[in-house]
Amino acid sequence: MGNAHVTRHPSPITGFYTLFYKEWLRFWKVSVQTVLAPVLTALLYLLVFSQTLRGHMEAFPGVSYPSFLVPGLAMMSVLQNAFANSSSSLMQSKMTGNIIFVLLPPLSHREFFLAYLLAAMARGMVVGLGVFAATVWVVDLPLARPLWALAFALAGSGIMGALGIIAGIQSEKIDQLAAFQNFIILPLTFLSGVFYSIQSLPPFWQGLSHLNPIFYMIDGFRYGFFGQADVSPALSLAIVTACFFVLSWLTLWLIKSGYKLRH
Amino acid sequence: MVPAIQVQDIFKHYGAVRALAGVSLEIAQGEFFGLLGPNGAGKTTLISILAGLTIASSGSASVLGFDVRERYREARRALGVVPQELVFDPFFTVRETLAIQSGYFGIRDNRGWIEEVMHHLDLTEKADTNMRALSGGMKRRVLVAQALVHKPPVIVLDEPTAGVDVELRQALWRFVRRLNADGHTIVLTTHYLEEAEALCGRIAMLKQGRIVALDTTQNLLRMHSGCYVELRLEPDRLPERLAPRVVERRANGAYRLALGDYNDVEGLMGEIRASGVRVQEMEVMQPDLEEVFVQIMQKA
Numbered sequence: 001m002g003n004a005h006v007t008r009h010p011s012p013i014t015g016f017y018t019l020f021y022k023e024w025l026r027f028w029k030v031s032v033q034t035v036l037a038p039v040l041t042a043l044l045y046l047l048v049f050s051q052t053l054r055g056h057m058e059a060f061p062g063v064s065y066p067s068f069l070v071p072g073l074a075m076m077s078v079l080q081n082a083f084a085n086s087s088s089s090l091m092q093s094k095m096t097g098n099i100i101f102v103l104l105p106p107l108s109h110r111e112f113f114l115a116y117l118l119a120a121m122a123r124g125m126v127v128g129l130g131v132f133a134a135t136v137w138v139v140d141l142p143l144a145r146p147l148w149a150l151a152f153a154l155a156g157s158g159i160m161g162a163l164g165i166i167a168g169i170q171s172e173k174i175d176q177l178a179a180f181q182n183f184i185i186l187p188l189t190f191l192s193g194v195f196y197s198i199q200s201l202p203p204f205w206q207g208l209s210h211l212n213p214i215f216y217m218i219d220g221f222r223y224g225f226f227g228q229a230d231v232s233p234a235l236s237l238a239i240v241t242a243c244f245f246v247l248s249w250l251t252l253w254l255i256k257s258g259y260k261l262r263h
Numbered sequence: 264m265v266p267a268i269q270v271q272d273i274f275k276h277y278g279a280v281r282a283l284a285g286v287s288l289e290i291a292q293g294e295f296f297g298l299l300g301p302n303g304a305g306k307t308t309l310i311s312i313l314a315g316l317t318i319a320s321s322g323s324a325s326v327l328g329f330d331v332r333e334r335y336r337e338a339r340r341a342l343g344v345v346p347q348e349l350v351f352d353p354f355f356t357v358r359e360t361l362a363i364q365s366g367y368f369g370i371r372d373n374r375g376w377i378e379e380v381m382h383h384l385d386l387t388e389k390a391d392t393n394m395r396a397l398s399g400g401m402k403r404r405v406l407v408a409q410a411l412v413h414k415p416p417v418i419v420l421d422e423p424t425a426g427v428d429v430e431l432r433q434a435l436w437r438f439v440r441r442l443n444a445d446g447h448t449i450v451l452t453t454h455y456l457e458e459a460e461a462l463c464g465r466i467a468m469l470k471q472g473r474i475v476a477l478d479t480t481q482n483l484l485r486m487h488s489g490c491y492v493e494l495r496l497e498p499d500r501l502p503e504r505l506a507p508r509v510v511e512r513r514a515n516g517a518y519r520l521a522l523g524d525y526n527d528v529e530g531l532m533g534e535i536r537a538s539g540v541r542v543q544e545m546e547v548m549q550p551d552l553e554e555v556f557v558q559i560m561q562k563a
Contacts, residue, residue, distance in 0.1 A: 010340065010369025010413070018366025026354055097350035101409065103316055104344055105367035106336035258318050 016111035019102060023119030027085055034123060038081055039130040042073045046135060049195060059197035060228050066139045068222075071149075072194035074131040075156060075221045079214065082124030082157040083164040083185055086116045090168025091177050099261070109256040113165065113248070120161030121154065128153060142225055148233055149224025155240045156217035160185075162247040169260050188214045198230050213243050265328040267292045267417045267448035268313060273322035275308050275472075282308040283319070284472035290450060290465075292327075292416070295443050297463030297480070298452040299556060304469040306452045307347060310421050314344045326417055340368065343415030347422045347452075349402050351394040357381070357405055358390045361412055368413035380408045383438055400431045407435065411442075418442060419450045424458065436462060460484075460552040468559055475563035483555050492528060493517045494535075495544040502538040505531065517544065 027034040050066035059068040093099035102112065135141075143149065163185075171177040192214035198206050209215045210231075220236035223229035229236070255261065268290040275283040283305045290296045298306050311317035312324050315331050315338070323330060329337040352360060358377065365373035381387045384404045389397060394405065403423065410418060420439065424432045440462070443449045453459055459466060459480070466483055468476040476483060491510065495517045501509070508531075511519040522528065528547065535542060 011371070012336075012369060014369045014371045015367050018363055021366070022363050029354055093352075096353075097346075097348050098352045100316060100344075100346055100350060101352065101364060102367060104314055104339060104342075105364070105413075106339040106369070107367060108336070262316055262318050 010106075012106070012108065012111060015105060015107050016115050019107065019111065019115035020118050023085070023089060023115060024122060026089055027119070027123050034081070034085070035127055035130055038077050038127045039134055042077050042131045043134055045073055045195075046070065046139075057196070057200070059200070060226055063226055064140070067141055068197075068226075069195065070131070070135050070139050070141055071222045071225045072218055074128045074135075075153065075218050076189050076192075076194045077131050078124040078128035078153055078157050079160045079189060079217065080185065081127040082120040082160040083167070083181070085123040086120035086161050086164030087168040087171070087177055087180070088164075089119075090116065090165060091171055091174065094168070094172075094261075095174075103262060109252055112255055113162075113252050116165050117158060117161045117248075117251075120164055121157040124157035124160065125153065128157075142227075144227035145224045145233075147224070148237075149221055151237060152217055152221040152224060152240065155237070155244050156214075156221065158244045159213070159217070159240065159247055162244070162251045165251050166247075166254060169254060172260075188212055191215075192218050193230070194218055213239065216240050264292055266290060267294065268324075268326055268450065269328075270309070270313070270324045271322055273309070273312060273324060274320045275305075275312065275317065276320045281472055283312075285322075286469070286472070286474055288467060288474065288477070290448060292448050293443075293446060295440075295449045295462055295464050296451065297459040297466040298450060298469065299456070299459055299466060300452075300469035301560065303471075305472040306469055307421055308472075309469070310344065310419050310450075310452065313419065314342060315339055340413060341415055341417055343410035343413065343418045345406050345410045345418070345420045345423050347425065349399060349406070351397075351402055351405065353393070353395045356391050356393050357386055357397070357408075360394060360405060361408055364409045365412040370413060373412060376414070377408075377412065380411050384408050385434070400427055403427055403431065403435075407438075416446070417448045417450070421452050422454060423451075424453060424455060432458075456552040456556055466552075468556065468563075470560055470563045473563075476559045480552070484550055484552065489524060490522050490550060491519055491548045492522055492531065493519050493544075493546045493548060494542055496535070497541045497543045500538075500540055502534050502540065505534055522547075 046066065046069060050069055053065050057065050059065065167177055167180045171180065191209065192212050193209065198209045198215065201209065216231070216236040216239045219229045219231060220233050220240065223233040266289045268288070270286055270288040273283050273286045286305070286309060298309070300306050308317060312319045313326060313331060315335055318332070325331060326338040327341040329341060331338045355363065361377045361381070362373065365377065381390055384407060386401070386404055386408060389401055394402065397405065407423065423435060427435070439449055451459065451463060463480050465479050467474050493513065495515070499516060501518055505520065508520040509518055510521050513519060520531065525547065
């Protein structure tokens with residue numbers, strides 16, 4: 001059986017990369033569910049809303065409603081799928097017990113965090129790109145400031161990926177995770193201006209929307225396409241980036257403490 | 264030489280429940296060590312603390328001198344754990360599972376070793392089968408293989424033979440014995456006491472989070488019990504003076520009598536001869552670990 005004390009040159013980078021790759025495979029192997037299904041959902045929203053609201057609503061001057069809607073739907077898909085990826089992966093691993101395979105190896109809390117985070121962001125991005133790929137044929141879409149769009153997509157998916165890690169660690173049962181999704185993520189997403197410009201809301205609801213971090217992600221992302229937004233994109237980016245760092249710090253701290261993972 | 268495992272004054276509380284109440288233990292490199300105890304004694308908790316799956320409430324633990332918290336990278340690299348539960352990742356095949364596990368330990372290309380481990384555990388035929396499609400015994404083998412991908416010098420097996428058929432159990436023990444002969448330290452928890460007796464050089468018995476016995480297997484067997492003799496008599500009539508020695512009347516009609524040591528047999532036979540009874544069958548028996556275990560658990 002060879003020497004018991006063989007020392008190779010194990011590298012933490014390989015550890016991190018393997019966990020990231022495993023998480024990538026985990027959704028890629030079932031991409032019908034994890035990529036195709038959410039793209040189809042976004043298309044259905046587009047079909048229903050753009051048909052019923054065409055001509056009733058013009059969010060930005062000179063921008064048709066379907067064009068306005070597509071970036072919102074794409075970003076919503078990015079966010080929801082980033083959250084779903086890290087939260088469901090951790091939740092399932094905890095429930096089936098195979099989480100020990102990633103707890104036994106010498107992975108640091110940073111490597112653990114980054115692997116789950118980047119895989120969540122990757123799924124969000126893939127689904128987002130899928131939504132564009134499916135709609136670019138039917139909806140006329142400018143891309144005025146692509147780097148802004150990219151920055152918001154990265155930061156937004158990062159926030160939701162980190163939040164997914166927290167939810168996955170915190171939840172002990174599927175229904176707890178579902179509650180997190182249904183009572184926090186879904187309302188915040190729907191009330192963030194995916195389907196409308198908040199300029200069309202009464203002042204009270206407009207004020208309330210400004211407390212919703214997802215509003216800044218959607219609004220900033222849309223700025224990348226149309227070069228116009230409800231609030232200054234620099235302010236949005238600052239808020240979103242700050243959220244990302246605070247959540248990342250919190251998630252890292254949770255993982256390091258072993259909370260509900262190494263209990 | 265640095266001990267393979269060192270545990271000092273470990274306590275672990277889950278709320279009001281105390282799983283470990285001050286456990287200290289040292290296991291030398293190259294030992295085959297048994298950790299015994301009834302359900303809930305704290306065996307798995309102790310293993311989890313060594314593996315970093317659980318954080319102790321107080322006390323310290325190290326593997327090959329590396330503290331499991333301060334130097335977790337080195338400690339975890341030195342340790343291979345075969346968990347009690349039959350867990351697996353349903354997304355992958357056997358070979359993928361082992362390659363991924365190697366990667367977690369920082370080993371990029373581990374093909375040669377993976378093939379060798381699979382060969383030794385009779386997994387080669389199933390290498391490209393999805394984990395979901397494997398039988399329980401095969402899943403158990405994969406768990407053993409997963410624990411060995413990084414060639415850990417210290418291997419912990421948490422009840423690896425629970426619910427496993429005889430054939431696999433024997434194959435597993437042959438394999439583990441061989442690992443031990445090659446210099447790996449083995450720590451084993453089991454419910455099968457005859458296994459511990461046959462395999463382990465030293466044994467710790469746990470009860471309610473404490474170590475209640477810690478010695479070589481031989482010493483435990485010697486200290487805690489005399490031997491027995493089982494007799495079938497013709498006619499079936501035990502001399503009265505021997506009645507106080509009877510421990511048990513067996514279903515086949517045999518009497519089981521306690522002996523201080525083997526020299527007692529002589530006096531016993533004298534009594535039997537004197538009462539005009541003939542011995543039809545006789546068997547002198549050593550105590551087994553099960554009896555020692557029961558005695559210790561009752562006293563503790």
